[in-house]
Amino acid sequence: MIYQNVALIGAGRVAHHLAKAINNSGRKIVQVYSRRIAHAEELASAYKAAATDEITNPDASADIYIIAISDDAIAEVAGQLAVANKMVVHTSGSTPMDVLQAASSNYGVLYPLQSFAFNQEIDFSQVPLCIEAADPDAKENLMQLARSLSRDVRQVDSDTRMQIHIAAVFANNFTNFMYLMAQEILADGKVDFDILMPLIEETTRKLQLQHPHNAQTGPARRADNGIIRKHLDQLRDHPEKQEIYKLLSRIIQQHFQKK
Amino acid sequence: MIYQNVALIGAGRVAHHLAKAINNSGRKIVQVYSRRIAHAEELASAYKAAATDEITNPDASADIYIIAISDDAIAEVAGQLAVANKMVVHTSGSTPMDVLQAASSNYGVLYPLQSFAFNQEIDFSQVPLCIEAADPDAKENLMQLARSLSRDVRQVDSDTRMQIHIAAVFANNFTNFMYLMAQEILADGKVDFDILMPLIEETTRKLQLQHPHNAQTGPARRADNGIIRKHLDQLRDHPEKQEIYKLLSRIIQQHFQKK
Numbered sequence: 001m002i003y004q005n006v007a008l009i010g011a012g013r014v015a016h017h018l019a020k021a022i023n024n025s026g027r028k029i030v031q032v033y034s035r036r037i038a039h040a041e042e043l044a045s046a047y048k049a050a051a052t053d054e055i056t057n058p059d060a061s062a063d064i065y066i067i068a069i070s071d072d073a074i075a076e077v078a079g080q081l082a083v084a085n086k087m088v089v090h091t092s093g094s095t096p097m098d099v100l101q102a103a104s105s106n107y108g109v110l111y112p113l114q115s116f117a118f119n120q121e122i123d124f125s126q127v128p129l130c131i132e133a134a135d136p137d138a139k140e141n142l143m144q145l146a147r148s149l150s151r152d153v154r155q156v157d158s159d160t161r162m163q164i165h166i167a168a169v170f171a172n173n174f175t176n177f178m179y180l181m182a183q184e185i186l187a188d189g190k191v192d193f194d195i196l197m198p199l200i201e202e203t204t205r206k207l208q209l210q211h212p213h214n215a216q217t218g219p220a221r222r223a224d225n226g227i228i229r230k231h232l233d234q235l236r237d238h239p240e241k242q243e244i245y246k247l248l249s250r251i252i253q254q255h256f257q258k259k
Numbered sequence: 260m261i262y263q264n265v266a267l268i269g270a271g272r273v274a275h276h277l278a279k280a281i282n283n284s285g286r287k288i289v290q291v292y293s294r295r296i297a298h299a300e301e302l303a304s305a306y307k308a309a310a311t312d313e314i315t316n317p318d319a320s321a322d323i324y325i326i327a328i329s330d331d332a333i334a335e336v337a338g339q340l341a342v343a344n345k346m347v348v349h350t351s352g353s354t355p356m357d358v359l360q361a362a363s364s365n366y367g368v369l370y371p372l373q374s375f376a377f378n379q380e381i382d383f384s385q386v387p388l389c390i391e392a393a394d395p396d397a398k399e400n401l402m403q404l405a406r407s408l409s410r411d412v413r414q415v416d417s418d419t420r421m422q423i424h425i426a427a428v429f430a431n432n433f434t435n436f437m438y439l440m441a442q443e444i445l446a447d448g449k450v451d452f453d454i455l456m457p458l459i460e461e462t463t464r465k466l467q468l469q470h471p472h473n474a475q476t477g478p479a480r481r482a483d484n485g486i487i488r489k490h491l492d493q494l495r496d497h498p499e500k501q502e503i504y505k506l507l508s509r510i511i512q513q514h515f516q517k518k
Contacts (some may be wrong), residue, residue, distance in 0.1 A: 038392065071486050094490065113455070113457070115461060128457065162490070163444055164448065164450055168455065168458055170441040171441040172461075174437045176465075176474050177514075178437065179400060179466060179471040180471040186423065187281075188422060189419040189423065193466075195413070200430055201274055201430070202431075203430075206435075211442070216433075231353065231424075234425060236352060252436055
């Protein structure tokens, strides 16, 4: 089996879910690194792996080193991790592949497109995996690894991967913040958030049926400035929400005028 | 049965779905009004009702007149519709109840919280209905009507109803626009929108499990200004998206610093 022994650099949310999927694929987690030894030990113990907080001490028995840490630490860690020609990948959406050149001559990317949380049940086989590798053989091997973890594997270059990450920020992070704003507005009126669930589920369901361009409704889409003014007035004591409402209403109107 | 005969003022998306639910509840649609007679006829014919384009000619056999038209037309139509002490309701989220005083001494609101489309299968029994009425008897009757249409009926005053509507704009209209932005960013990179579906479904599913405050992730939540700068730079030729990304990233950071 390709990449039989895996070392995980990182013990956060991505590392947790990857470790589980990798273990389920029949591979062995041999080592977990974290700056905080307790974190490394916690994840390592679940797979009978070794734990370390010394990045300069990678387990030589690993066939692949997977760096799953926060984006701004990847370059530094790669600079300290020297594994000659062993395969090294990171899991970041917006970090170029070639920051890994410092660690090895053999490198790539395995970017799982999902928002992971601890204690979350995820069907990893449904998580889209975006892979990239410099060397054709390494790409083939990485593809094989990825296909054993997920049924949705795509080859994308660093630029496209960043675009996918930006799209995910809109579709997940910004969307969740809209839900948070909605929740706070409802709480202000002593209304439970559950009143919105059928609407939210329908919004999501519609994405399977039609282009979001055609699904757009609401006061801004209709250019109903009377309602928009009323809503902005109602939000006068909530400057964050008023600012978001104003900007998005203006941009939605511009967007649909252009077409 | 309360409100056995129903006249529908309006033949748009809300009227279509209401007509079906009302018919299913065992009531009779006696008349459909629309400014455009063809629209009135189309909806009326499905229920063997009369069609009219004269608002000053309401069917006297109706027990309730339901005004389901665009918000900015409600006051004008109510002024032309004179039905003495018959029950008149509108279906708007952000229009005060008392604009209906012009039409009748007996009035209220029946606001369905859902985004309706033609040719859409909706389980109306799951649609939250917000009701309001000036008179206690009228409120009781309207409650009975609403309960025969949906299992989720709530009494809310005009102010709270507008707050619910604003929350729905965030949770549905703005969210859908985030999906549209994401779709366009992906299209630019020749990536199919379906790559985002597992992430979007997970974002929605999490709402059932935790408060959106705790579900917030992403570069802005982590205050990862390196990634935010990269993303803004990547969006430099897309001023709409760049402006949204910049504003929401700033407000998300402010929001979580405060707490």
